[in-house]
Amino acid sequence: MEILHNTDEQRELFEKVLEKKGITHQTMILGEELSELNQAASKAVRYGSKDTREHLSEEIGDVIVMLKQFMFYYNVSEKEIEDVVTWKLGRLKRKVLGDNSQNTGKL
Numbered sequence: 001m002e003i004l005h006n007t008d009e010q011r012e013l014f015e016k017v018l019e020k021k022g023i024t025h026q027t028m029i030l031g032e033e034l035s036e037l038n039q040a041a042s043k044a045v046r047y048g049s050k051d052t053r054e055h056l057s058e059e060i061g062d063v064i065v066m067l068k069q070f071m072f073y074y075n076v077s078e079k080e081i082e083d084v085v086t087w088k089l090g091r092l093k094r095k096v097l098g099d100n101s102q103n104t105g106k107l
Helices: 008-021 023-046 052-073 078-097
Strands: none
Touching: 008 023, 008 052, 023 052
16 A cells, blocks of 8 residues: 555654654644544535535545654554555455355454
8 A cells, every 4th residue: 555655754743742752742633633534524414515525524634644754653554454445445345245155264
């Protein structure tokens, strides 16, 4: 997942941010960003508007930046995330299509 790839420059930035702010602070910021995405999604459903797509894109971007920081801090690889996403998408497909023939359990 290219979007989750951290460049050397990003890793250097995340190291400095975490050094300056700390993981506790960044964990609180992650919670705030997730809440903002949740609020934007709720408003999109309730009200809809021409600004919905732009607002959702911004909030998704904020969450992705925070997730990239957490992947850096906890040394979680793109491959690990790709494996989980692949498994979860397969599980979702089985649930939606009602096909349990490949239900192999959790990772």
